[in-house]
Amino acid sequence: MTISTQRHAQMSTSYPKSNIFMAAKDSPVAPWKRAFNYFVIVVAVVAVVGVSLSMAGIALNFDFMVQYRARIWDGFCLTVFISLFSLVGSLIIGIPVALGQNARFLPVRYLCDFYVKIIRGTPLIAQIYLFYYIIGTAWGVENRVVAGILILSVFAGAYIAEIIRGGYESLPRGPIEAARALGLSRVQCAISVELPQMVSRILPALTGQFASIIKDSSLLSVIAVIELTQTMREISATNYNFFGCFLLLGALYLCLTLPIMFISRYFEKKMDYDA
Secondary structure (H helix, E strand, O other): OHHHHHHHHHHHHHHHHHHHHHHOOOOOHHHHHHHHHHHHHHHHHHHHHHHHHOOOOOOOOHHHHHHHHHHHHHHHHHHHHHHHHHHHHHHHHHHHHHHHHHOHHHHHHHHHHHHHHHHHHHHHHHHHHHHHHHHHHOOOOOOOOHHHHHHHHHHHHHHHHHHHHHHHHHHOOHHHHHHHHHHOHHHHHHHHHHHHHHHHHHHHHHHHHHHHHHHHHHHHHHHHOOOOOHHHHHHHHHHHHHHHHHHHHHHHHHHHHHEEEEEEEHHHHOOOOOO
8 A cells, every 4th residue: 555545544534524514523623624614603703793783883993902002012911910920829729728628637628618618609809899908908918910919819729729629539549549559658659640640630621710810800900900901991981982992802812811722622632531
């Protein structure tokens, strides 16, 4: 069999023949077909939005982008800054809390469990007001950016703790018991056996949580943190171009979150969850 014939056979095996809009559930989709279908969806969505704007008598104008480009860029950079530091802070909080939920010392276990339940069971906007105007005032946290990073870190830390705890509890017991039978200590077993498996299981969820942190940072505008959302509110209050400003706002957030979503999907495909 020639090389070209082998390649043709591999391609036909990898991408089964089907309608351009159809594919089996678990079969791979050819890149050109994926790109074409995404293009069709994007065109359809743009068309629906355009028709809706036309029927509502709304004309979009993005001329303000040139005039306010410096303010928009500053707000964009502050959003990235807050999100990155909040991610680090949430990991610093979430990892000990996840470990504490399995602690033998009951007050620590129940404190961690109480923290997770309270944070996950209340809306972020209520936590922002409570922390900034009561706890922040009492403890002298006056910098709004620092307060915003702390609030998002505490909020996301509860979700990261649950991601880590769920990843640990989903580990198969067989490899761990085999490692202990071979004489590995508890610490050696955790580093050599449990940690690699946990990383492969929780990494996609952690990247998804980072995307959520970016979107949640928009709520910090309620305490006048001049991030991207607050910047757009101030600009729209000046030029009354609400639709143009908030469409641009959505596009800028997509520029931040879509790459993270693609990375998360990549990890989901590449990581071996059965390992």
